[in-house]
Structure formats: structure tokens, C-alpha cells
Amino acid sequence: MTIAKDSSSLPDGRSLLTLPRLKEARVLSVTDHRAGDVIARRLRELGFVPGELVRVVAQGPLGGDPLLVQVGFTRFALRRAEAERVQVEPLP
Amino acid sequence: MSASTATLRIALVGNPNCGKTALFNRLTGSRQKVANYAGVTVERKEGRFADGNGRVVQVLDLPGTYSLAATSPDEAITRDVCLGRVAGEPKPDLLVCVVDATNLRLHLRFVLEVQRLGLPMLLALNCTDLAEKRGIRIDHDRLQAGLGIPVVETVAVRSGGTQALVRRLGQTLPPASKALPEGADLHAAVNHLLADAVQMPRRTAEIDDRIDRVLLHPVWGLAILAVVMFLMFQAVFSWAEPLMGGIETLVGWAGQGVGALLPEGVLKSLLVDGILAGIGGVVVFLPQILILFLFILALEESGYLPRAAFLLDRFMVGAGLTGRSFIPLLSSFACAVPGIMATRSIQDPRERLATILVAPLMTCSARLPIYALLIAAFIPSRTVWGLFNLQGLVLFALYVAGIVSALAVASVMKWWRRSKLEHALLLELPSYRLPNLNDLALGLWERAMIFLRRVGGIILALTVILWALSSFPTPPEGATGPAIDYSFAGRLGHALQWLFAPIGFNWQICIALIPGLAAREVAVSALATVYALSATDDAAADLLAPIVSAQWSLPTALSLLAWYVFAPQCISTLAAIRRETLSWRIVAIAAGYLFALAYLASFLTYRLALAFA
Numbered sequence: 098m099t100i101a102k103d104s105s106s107l108p109d110g111r112s113l114l115t116l117p118r119l120k121e122a123r124v125l126s127v128t129d130h131r132a133g134d135v136i137a138r139r140l141r142e143l144g145f146v147p148g149e150l151v152r153v154v155a156q157g158p159l160g161g162d163p164l165l166v167q168v169g170f171t172r173f174a175l176r177r178a179e180a181e182r183v184q185v186e187p188l189p
Numbered sequence: 190m191s192a193s194t195a196t197l198r199i200a201l202v203g204n205p206n207c208g209k210t211a212l213f214n215r216l217t218g219s220r221q222k223v224a225n226y227a228g229v230t231v232e233r234k235e236g237r238f239a240d241g242n243g244r245v246v247q248v249l250d251l252p253g254t255y256s257l258a259a260t261s262p263d264e265a266i267t268r269d270v271c272l273g274r275v276a277g278e279p280k281p282d283l284l285v286c287v288v289d290a291t292n293l294r295l296h297l298r299f300v301l302e303v304q305r306l307g308l309p310m311l312l313a314l315n316c317t318d319l320a321e322k323r324g325i326r327i328d329h330d331r332l333q334a335g336l337g338i339p340v341v342e343t344v345a346v347r348s349g350g351t352q353a354l355v356r357r358l359g360q361t362l363p364p365a366s367k368a369l370p371e372g373a374d375l376h377a378a379v380n381h382l383l384a385d386a387v388q389m390p391r392r393t394a395e396i397d398d399r400i401d402r403v404l405l406h407p408v409w410g411l412a413i414l415a416v417v418m419f420l421m422f423q424a425v426f427s428w429a430e431p432l433m434g435g436i437e438t439l440v441g442w443a444g445q446g447v448g449a450l451l452p453e454g455v456l457k458s459l460l461v462d463g464i465l466a467g468i469g470g471v472v473v474f475l476p477q478i479l480i481l482f483l484f485i486l487a488l489e490e491s492g493y494l495p496r497a498a499f500l501l502d503r504f505m506v507g508a509g510l511t512g513r514s515f516i517p518l519l520s521s522f523a524c525a526v527p528g529i530m531a532t533r534s535i536q537d538p539r540e541r542l543a544t545i546l547v548a549p550l551m552t553c554s555a556r557l558p559i560y561a562l563l564i565a566a567f568i569p570s571r572t573v574w575g576l577f578n579l580q581g582l583v584l585f586a587l588y589v590a591g592i593v594s595a596l597a598v599a600s601v602m603k604w605w606r607r608s609k610l611e612h613a614l615l616l617e618l619p620s621y622r623l624p625n626l627n628d629l630a631l632g633l634w635e636r637a638m639i640f641l642r643r644v645g646g647i648i649l650a651l652t653v654i655l656w657a658l659s660s661f662p663t664p665p666e667g668a669t670g671p672a673i674d675y676s677f678a679g680r681l682g683h684a685l686q687w688l689f690a691p692i693g694f695n696w697q698i699c700i701a702l703i704p705g706l707a708a709r710e711v712a713v714s715a716l717a718t719v720y721a722l723s724a725t726d727d728a729a730a731d732l733l734a735p736i737v738s739a740q741w742s743l744p745t746a747l748s749l750l751a752w753y754v755f756a757p758q759c760i761s762t763l764a765a766i767r768r769e770t771l772s773w774r775i776v777a778i779a780a781g782y783l784f785a786l787a788y789l790a791s792f793l794t795y796r797l798a799l800a801f802a
């Protein structure tokens with residue numbers, strides 16, 4: 098359950114952090130930063146699971162941090178370190 | 190049939206902000222806090238009502254949680270109740286899972302997780318009014334069949350909106366809920382349910398997207414936030430003036446009436462100098478407190494607060510706090526006690542402690558009377574830059590001083606105890622809601638009652654005690670000077686003066702600081718009583734503000750204002766810190782650093798003002 102997937106091995110996989118604003122993408126995986134990563138676990142519970150659609154809706158005023166991310170029907174504010182765990186594939 | 194006589198024990202569980210507390214209030218007639226952001230309820234609350242068959246139903250309102258794998262103290266409460274881990278409390282007979290019908294993708298996953306507990310369950314499909322408005326169509330029968338538990342529609346904010354739920358509670362208890370097998374993908378199951386039973390024209394409300402585009406804009410968003418905060422403090426001064434004038438006239442008139450009716454003596458002194466002067470001096474500030482709360486209540490219900498937290502997160506992180514600290518700190522503008530309790534929704538213990546320690550620096554509404562008194566007495570009511578009221582501007586500056594020092598103190602704590610762990614924000618931004626005018630009015634009415642009860646209770650009691658201490662013992666035969674100089678309080682005030690003279694406080698202020706420990710507003714009523722008693726002529730019904738402005742120097746007034754930015758003296762706040770941290774050491778640290786800062790700030794203010802005046 099806590100096996101980290103290496104995003105570089107996935108087709109077109111990249112971190113949510115690099116997704117341009119308002120660009121639709123699909124979640125590929127959530128990477129654990131350490132064994133039993135609580136934050137990664139919570140992200141999955143909130144709906145960041147493979148196949149789910151996500152979009153960056155807004156960025157914070159200072160250094161683009163935090164990000165406002167739409168997943169499912171809900172918007173969450175994520176700091177960059179949290180968003181970095183989410184690997185996505187932009188939709189064409 | 191025997192079940193109809195025994196009490197039915199139900200618990201409301203669900204994701205944050207789905208309307209559990211609104212339902213709880215509607216069911217039990219309680220008035221627990223409801224607001225439009227995640228993490229409002231942070232403790233378990235119990236209530237009861239009788240269902241149609243006369244059976245008593247005991248209802249538990251619990252903090253919202255995204256999952257039973259709790260990550261913060263409030264979530265742990267819900268987990269423990271659901272798992273029956275609370276000592277002396279058996280598991281509930283029935284879990285009422287509440288979901289927001291406009292947020293099913295997230296909320297149904299938790300329902301499926303809770304089903305694994307194997308307790309009897311019921312689904313309350315709440316906010317169906319909002320779902321309807323957005324054109325979301327939910328097939329009741331299919332959802333019920335898919336979940337395998339009874340489903341009832343509710344609208345927690347409408348009277349009669351819980352009828353279906355109450356009716357279902359009156360029927361036989363549903364069987365223990367079945368669950369998906371261990372290891373099954375709950376997300377996939379939710380998507381399957383949604384595809385089967387729900388039609389949704391759009392994933393989000395269009396209006397939310399539009400408003401967010403402006404309010405979360407990196408430049409406009411911050412500008413609007415600043416304007417909103419600024420307006421709030423301007424309004425506290427400019428809108429309240431006519432109302433305050435009315436109350437002042439009434440109090441003065443009552444003082445003269447009673448004064449004329451009663452003969453000279455102890456009773457007259459108690460009523461006019463003690464109670465009317467003291468209580469009247471505090472009641473005058475009711476309009477300002479209500480205006481402040483009008484803003485706070487409207488902001489809480491609108492859904493704007495988490496947005497403000499989003500905009501400010503980076504600034505707060507820089508100071509060792511987090512965006513999550515924002516809402517507890519904002520609540521502290523009302524009173525630090527609920528603010529300190531609200532920190533339970535902060536996951537990281539270090540961030541939580543930092544928030545608790547700086548919460549008393551937020552200017553609580555009990556300090557408003559003191560600020561307002563001194564500002565009205567010493568700051569001219571002028572319009573500056575053709576737009577702003579100077580008094581409102583000074584008030585704003587005092588609030589800002591509190592905020593800035595909170596950030597500074599938090600930064601110092603960050604250096605002192607660095608946290609190696611990484612901490613998440615993960616903050617949900619809810620849909621915008623238009624505050625309901627009835628609810629606002631009711632909320633203000635409650636606030637007014639709380640304030641008046643304080644005035645009639647603790648403030649009245651302390652005022653009478655202070656009057657007694659300031660009147661007795663009576664001066665010896667042939668004494669000159671005001672009688673108060675010979676009383677207990679007078680002597681105590683003079684004795685304390687060596688400590689406070691360096692920061693410009695006179696002995697009257699020293700006396701007022703002591704009862705102010707129990708309730709900050711009492712500092713004002715105490716000053717009123719002390720001055721009323723020291724008045725040699727019979728101008729007792731005089732208002733406090735003109736007396737103060739005639740007798741104090743500007744440096745003294747500024748020094749007292751600076752003192753109250755930090756004002757460590759509030760026993761309920763210290764008790765709340767003890768309750769939430771279970772540590773006397775932290776209480777001592779909080780009281781110590783606040784006192785030191787208050788003294789230092791007053792000293793600097795006084796000396797600088799003396800040098801420049």
C-alpha cells in the first residue's frame with residue numbers, strides 16, 4: 098500500500114506542481130515520501146487516486162504557494178510539498 | 190416493542206462542514222456553533238429530544254473527519270466514539286452518517302469506511318436544497334440500494350427540514366450495516382455509485398468559480414482582504430456612535446433620577462457611584478461589540494475565512510504558524526477561549542502550541558471597551574485623508590499591533606523549537622453561502638445576551654466588591670482629601686504604584702487592573718467606580734471619558750493602550766490554556782511572556798510619548 102511509484106517510469110507522468118493553472122489532468126499516483134507517510138495517505142483519502150481528474154484553480158500570492166486544487170467536487174488548498182507528491186498526466 | 194421505552198443513542202458522523210451541527214441544533218433545539226468552514230466543532234456535544242412515540246433520543250454531535258485514521262485531536266474524538274474507545278461510553282446504537290449532497294464524491298467514501306464498523310447506520314442526505322439549485326439529481330432508491338442502508342433527505346437549515354429523519358428514527362432500527370470486503374477500493378465504489386444514482390451538470394458551482402477568480406487573485410485577493418478587515422474596524426467606530434450616545438444619555442438620566450430620589454448615604458453611594466457608574470460604563474460598549482460580531486458572523490457563514498487562510502498561508506508559515514492557525518486566531522478576536530479550543534483542528538502539536546500561545550495577542554472583544562474609552566477620550570474624531578475616521582484608524586492600528594506581535598512571538602518560538610517534521614495544510618475551501626438574515630439576527634441577539642449576562646453577573650459582582658473595598662474603612666475623624674485614599678482599595682492602589690509608576694499608571698489604574706483579571710471589561714467599570722468615589726463634588730453621574738481626558742496625561746493613556754495590546758490578565762484564557770495543553774508550565778510561560786511584553790511595550794510607549802510631548 099505504501100510502495101512509492103517512480104513517476105519517471107510512467108508515461109507523461111509529472112508532478113501536480115508543474116501543472117499549468119486550469120489545465121485538466123488525471124492523477125497517476127501519490128508518492129510516499131517515507132514509510133507510512135501520513136500526508137500521502139490523507140491525500141489518497143481526499144480523492145487523489147489514480148484516474149481522478151484534477152485541476153489547479155488558483156495559486157497563493159507569495160511564490161505561488163499554496164495551490165488550490167480541484168479534485169472530485171471539492172477544492173483543497175495544498176502546499177507545494179504536498180502537491181509535489183501527486184503525479185499527474187495532463188489531458189490533451 | 191420494549192425498544193420504544195429505552196433511550197435511543199445516536200451519533201452524527203461525517204466529513205467536516207456537511208451540516209452535522211446544523212442538524213443537531215434543529216433536532217435538539219440547541220444553539221451550538223455552525224459556520225461555513227471545516228473544523229467548527231472540536232468536541233463532543235450531547236443533546237436529546239423525544240421522537241413521535243415519546244421515546245427519548247440522545248444525540249451526539251461530533252467533530253467532522255475525513256477518515257477514521259485521525260490526524261488531529263478533534264478527529265481522534267470522533268474515531269474514539271465510533272470505535273467505542275471512550276471510557277464509560279458504549280458504542281452508539283445508531284450512526285447517522287451525514288453527507289452534503291453537493292459533495293458526494295468526497296463524503297460517500299467516508300460512509301463506506303464507516304460501514305466497516307458494522308454498526309446500524311442511516312444516511313442523512315443533507316443540503317438537498319443546494320443540490321436542487323445546482324441541478325444535481327440524486328436517485329434516492331438507487332443510492333439506498335447501492336449503499337444498503339436507509340437514506341433520508343434533510344435540509345438542516347430549514348424548519349421542518351429534518352422531518353424525514355425523525356420519522357425514520359421512530360421506526361425499527363436498521364440492521365448492522367454490511368461493508369465492502371477488506372481491501373476493496375472505496376474510491377472505485379463511490380464512482381460506481383455516483384454513475385448509477387447521481388446526475389450532475391457541473392462538478393463545481395459556477396458562482397464559486399467566478400467569485401474565487403476575484404477573491405483568490407494574487408493581487409486583488411489580498412487587496413480585498415485588507416479592505417474587508419479595515420472596514421470592520423472603521424465600522425466598529427463610525428456605526429456605533431449614535432447608539433452609544435443613546436445609551437449614555439439613558440445611563441446619565443438614570444443616575445440623576447436615582448440620585449435625586451435617595452438621601453445621601455451608603456445606599457446612594459452604592460447605587461450611583463458603584464453600580465450605575467460601573468455598569469453604565471461597560472454597557473455603553475454593547476453596540477461596538479455587536480458590530481464586531483456582525484462582521485465575524487457574516488464572514489464565518491460566507492465561506493470567506495478559509496479563503497483568507499489560503500491567501501495568508503505563506504505569510505503565516507514564515508512566522509512559524511500555518512494557514513490552519515488563521516481561523517482559531519480570528520475567533521480570538523471575539524474571545525481567546527474559543528480560539529484556543531479551535532486549535533484542536535491543527536495537526537502538528539508544535540504549530541498548535543504556537544497558535545495557543547499567541548491567541549491571547551489577538552484583541553478580544555472584552556478589550557474593546559478599554560480601547561474605545563481611551564480613544565474616545567484622547568484621540569480627536571477627525572477625518573483624515575478625506576476618508577477615514579482618525580479614531581477608527583487608531584483602533585485599526587491597535588489591532589494590527591496585536592497581530593504583528595503575534596507573528597513576531599511565533600517567529601521567536603520557531604527559532605527556539607524548530608520542528609523537523611513536515612506539516613500539511615490540506616485545507617478544504619467550501620462553497621460560498623449567503624448568510625441567512627434570521628440566523629445573523631439570532632446570533633447577534635445571543636451575543637448581546639451573553640454580554641448583558643456578563644454585565645449583570647461577574648461584572649456587577651466585581652463592581653460591588655470594588656465599591657465596598659473602595660469605600661471602607663471610612664476615613665478617620667477630621668481627615669482631609671477624598672475618602673477613597675483611606676480605603677483598602679485606595680491603599681492597595683497606592684502600594685502597587687511603585688511597580689507601575691515607571692510606565693505612567695496612576696493609583697486609580699493600579700486598582701482597576703486587579704478586578705480586570707477576572708474580566709477585562711471590569712477595568713473600565715472599576716475606573717468609573719473609583720473616579721465616581723474620589724469625586725469630591727456631587728458630579729458622580731459624570732461620564733468616565735471626560736474625567737479621564739481631563740485628569741490623565743496623553744502618555745499615560747497611550748501607555749495603558751499599549752498595555753492592553755498584550756494584557757496578560759485574563760483568568761479564563763489562562764484556564765483554557767491549561768485545559769488544552771494540560772501543562773502548568775505553559776500557562777506560566779504564557780502569563781510570564783505576556784506580562785513582560787505588556788510592561789516593556791508600556792514602558793517604551795510612555796517614555797517615548799514623554800520625550801515627544
Ligand SMILES: Nc1nc2c(ncn2[C@@H]2O[C@H](COP(=O)(O)OP(=O)(O)OP(=O)(O)O)[C@@H](O)[C@H]2O)c(=O)[nH]1
Nearest residue numbers: 206207208209210211224228229230253316344345
Ligand atoms: N443550504 C444549506 N446549508 C446548510 C445545510 N446544512 C448545513 N448548512 C450550512 O453548512 C455549513 C456547515 O454546517 P455545520 O453544521 O457547521 O457543519 P458541521 O458538519 O457541523 O461542520 P464541522 O463541525 O466543521 O464538522 C453552515 O454554513 C450551514 O449553515 C442545508 O441543509 N442547506
Ligand SMILES: [Mg+2]
Nearest residue numbers: 209210229230
Ligand atoms: Mg459541527
